[in-house]
Amino acid sequence: xxxxxxxxxxxxxxxxxxxxxxxxxxxxxxxxxxxxxxxxxxxxxxxxxxxxxxxxxxxxxxxxxxxxxxxxxxxxxxxxxxxxxxxxxxxxxxxxxxxxxxxxxxxxxxxxxxxxxxxxxxxxxxxxxxxxxxxxxxxxxxxxxxxxxxxxxxxxxxxxxxxxxxxxxxxxxxxxxxxxxxxxxxxxxxxxxxxxxxxxxxxxxxxxxxxxxxxxxxxxxxxxxxxxxxxxxxxxxxxxxxxxxxxxxxxxxxxxxxxxxxxxxxxxxxxxxxxxxxxxxxxxxxxxxxxxxxxxxxxxxxxxxxxxxxxxxxxxxxxxxxxxxxxxxxxxxxxxxxxxxxxxxxxxxxxxxxxxxxxxxxxxxxxx
Amino acid sequence: xxxxxxxxxxxxxxxxxxxxxxxxxxxxxxxxxxxxxxxxxxxxxxxxxxxxxxxxxxxxxxxxxxxxxxxxxxxxxxxxxxxxxxxxxxxxxxxxxxxxxxxxxxxxxxxxxxxxxxxxxxxxxxxxxxxxxxxxxxxxxxxxxxxxxxxxxxxxxxxxxxxxxxxxxxxxxxxxxxxxxxxxxxxxxxxxxxxxxxxxxxxxxxxxxxxxxxxxxxxxxxxxxxxxxxxxxxxxxxxxxxxxxxxxxxxxxxxxxx
Numbered sequence: 323x324x325x326x327x328x329x330x331x332x333x334x335x336x337x338x339x340x341x342x343x344x345x346x347x348x349x350x351x352x353x354x355x356x357x358x359x360x361x362x363x364x365x366x367x368x369x370x371x372x373x374x375x376x377x378x379x380x381x382x383x384x385x386x387x388x389x390x391x392x393x394x395x396x397x398x399x400x401x402x403x404x405x406x407x408x409x410x411x412x413x414x415x416x417x418x419x420x421x422x423x424x425x426x427x428x429x430x431x432x433x434x435x436x437x438x439x440x441x442x443x444x445x446x447x448x449x450x451x452x453x454x455x456x457x458x459x460x461x462x463x464x465x466x467x468x469x470x471x472x473x474x475x476x477x478x479x480x481x482x483x484x485x486x487x488x489x490x491x492x493x494x495x496x497x498x499x500x501x502x503x504x505x506x507x508x509x510x511x512x513x514x515x516x517x518x519x520x521x522x523x524x525x526x527x528x529x530x531x532x533x534x535x536x537x538x539x540x541x542x543x544x545x546x547x548x549x550x551x552x553x554x555x556x557x558x559x560x561x562x563x564x565x566x567x568x569x570x571x572x573x574x575x576x577x578x579x580x581x582x583x584x585x586x587x588x589x590x591x592x593x594x595x596x597x598x599x600x601x602x603x604x605x606x607x608x609x610x611x612x613x614x615x616x617x618x619x620x621x622x623x624x625x626x627x628x629x630x631x632x633x634x635x636x637x638x639x640x641x642x643x644x645x646x647x648x649x650x651x652x653x654x655x656x657x658x659x660x661x662x663x664x665x666x667x668x669x670x671x672x673x674x675x676x677x678x679x680x681x682x683x684x685x686x687x688x689x690x
Numbered sequence: 691x692x693x694x695x696x697x698x699x700x701x702x703x704x705x706x707x708x709x710x711x712x713x714x715x716x717x718x719x720x721x722x723x724x725x726x727x728x729x730x731x732x733x734x735x736x737x738x739x740x741x742x743x744x745x746x747x748x749x750x751x752x753x754x755x756x757x758x759x760x761x762x763x764x765x766x767x768x769x770x771x772x773x774x775x776x777x778x779x780x781x782x783x784x785x786x787x788x789x790x791x792x793x794x795x796x797x798x799x800x801x802x803x804x805x806x807x808x809x810x811x812x813x814x815x816x817x818x819x820x821x822x823x824x825x826x827x828x829x830x831x832x833x834x835x836x837x838x839x840x841x842x843x844x845x846x847x848x849x850x851x852x853x854x855x856x857x858x859x860x861x862x863x864x865x866x867x868x869x870x871x872x873x874x875x876x877x878x879x880x881x882x883x884x885x886x887x888x889x890x891x892x893x894x895x896x897x898x899x900x901x902x903x904x905x906x907x908x909x910x911x912x913x914x915x916x917x918x919x920x921x922x923x924x925x926x927x928x929x930x931x932x933x934x935x936x937x938x939x940x941x942x943x944x945x946x947x948x
Binding site for chain 2: 683
């Protein structure tokens with residue numbers, strides 16, 4: 323049976339050009355979007371947007387959203403939604419605030435406890451979805467309200483009537499873990515670069531930016547790890563399979579339930595991470611934190627190439643989707659436009675992305 | 691003649707007061723293609739589900755490689771070496787051929803972080819598909835771009851690669867065109883020559899005759915007997931499947947086209 327197949331070619335299959343191959347990548351739309359948005363702001367915005375300081379300025383909100391967006395993308399590839407992540411940010415923020423302020427726990431205990439709490443809530447979400455067989459859309463919509471309400475009630479309970487809990491900064495001051503979750507990293511590098519004249523300096527000789535905000539590093543690390551998991555591990559294959567067709571996956575021996583529950587736990591943990599970072603950053607937490615973030619995260623994932631039906635998408639796409647988001651939110655302040663165009667822009671972007679993704683999917687599967 | 695890999699004797703299956711199978715005897719030897727023929731509702735699906743561990747028989751015995759055996763789940767049957775390719779094929783169109791091929795059974799590499807060894811997987815997948823006579827454009831080609839026959843072949847190749855001793859094919863040719871059907875039949879012949887026992891379920895007599903070594907006809911939950919290749923012709927099989935009734939009269943008006 324030794325057939326020399328290399329010599330055989332099917333005359334009906336055209337060889338694919340590099341462009342066609344690129345067209346089939348799920349993240350293509352998001353990368354194209356970044357380029358378009360960059361060109362748009364290059365033309366309309368003042369030059370300071372694309373200085374080092376300006377870039378850090380729009381990457382920071384992009385990073386906070388992106389951490390959620392990447393997790394949401396993985397969950398969407400696995401075939402589910404989580405509409406409760408925005409409320410989870412508020413809820414986890416409250417838990418974290420209470421742990422460090424009211425109970426005075428050091429971060430080494432407070433952070434794992436907060437993440438554990440969030441993971442447990444994520445597991446509850448997942449378990450309900452799997453047990454009832456209801457769409458995750460509805461189940462997590464319920465948790466959107468439950469968690470938001472619980473944060474309000476909880477905050478009032480722990481602060482004696484206020485919906486804001488202050489004093490986090492004092493509580494975490496000097497904790498050896500604080501620099502991991504707040505402030506800027508690689509400050510020494512930028513001082514050195516400024517001295518060497520590579521990075522522009524302020525009038526007093528300090529570099530124009532004090533370092534890279536840590537959330538950007540978390541964001542990049544998460545994008546890389548998520549991409550690695552999705553594309554290069556068995557677990558990644560299971561996520562795609564679970565989202566693609568859960569019956570086929572489970573018939574082939576993929577632990578579908580474990581995959582889904584883990585993904586729900588992951589998104590909840592991502593929300594808790596954003597909560598920890600932003601709460602330490604501002605020094606307080608309130609019940610409105612993370613408002614509407616669930617939709618923004620899903621939009622970032624969709625712009626990044628995730629299909630609403632699951633089984634297809636990319637973490638790198640969500641990474642760029644979040645960057646588009648950050649550029650548009652912050653970028654409009656550098657232009658003469660009314661900032662409230664932001665939402666119009668967002669909706670249009672989403673619509674465009676969905677139409678584009680649909681066309682791409684047809685190309686990939688060869689549907690006609 | 692070699693001993694059967696799996697031998698099922700007097701299998702009965704009742705669902706409440708419905709008798710789906712009422713005494714079915716069937717066996718498969720290595721390197722043969724045993725066709726199970728029957729019209730819709732004859733009990734073919736129930737029977738293969740019993741064979742692949744989905745249902746437990748109400749009565750009857752199953753022996754696997756000479757030992758009595760009882761499968762509690764499809765997984766048990768799979769581990770013993772009984773692979774079933776159902777009509778839905780368990781394939782995900784958006785995923786690549788390789789990812790589908792190894793779905794749930796990914797080869798791993800790396801000492802600390804267990805990675806999906808994609809290079810090895812791609813190479814194995816290309817090689818296995820080539821053995822089945824399909825030249826993939828690339829291993830990362832999505833399954834959705836393959837034709838029905840090619841998908842069927844991927845599913846068969848996957849089952850054989852993962853060590854199937856008995857391969858149950860549930861109407862593999864029912865939705866295919868002429869060309870694709872002949873490709874799938876050729877694949878079955880290849881698999882058989884590797885020593886795998888093939889159970890070919892069909893209601894198409896011509897497809898069965900083209901590749902089968904033995905033929906068992908199932909009608910109303912009972913086996914009507916087994917015939918060797920050459921002992922029976924298409925018309926007789928057709929009659930048996932229909933229970934020897936009206937078809938004889940229909941035959942004339944249809945001009946033997948069924």
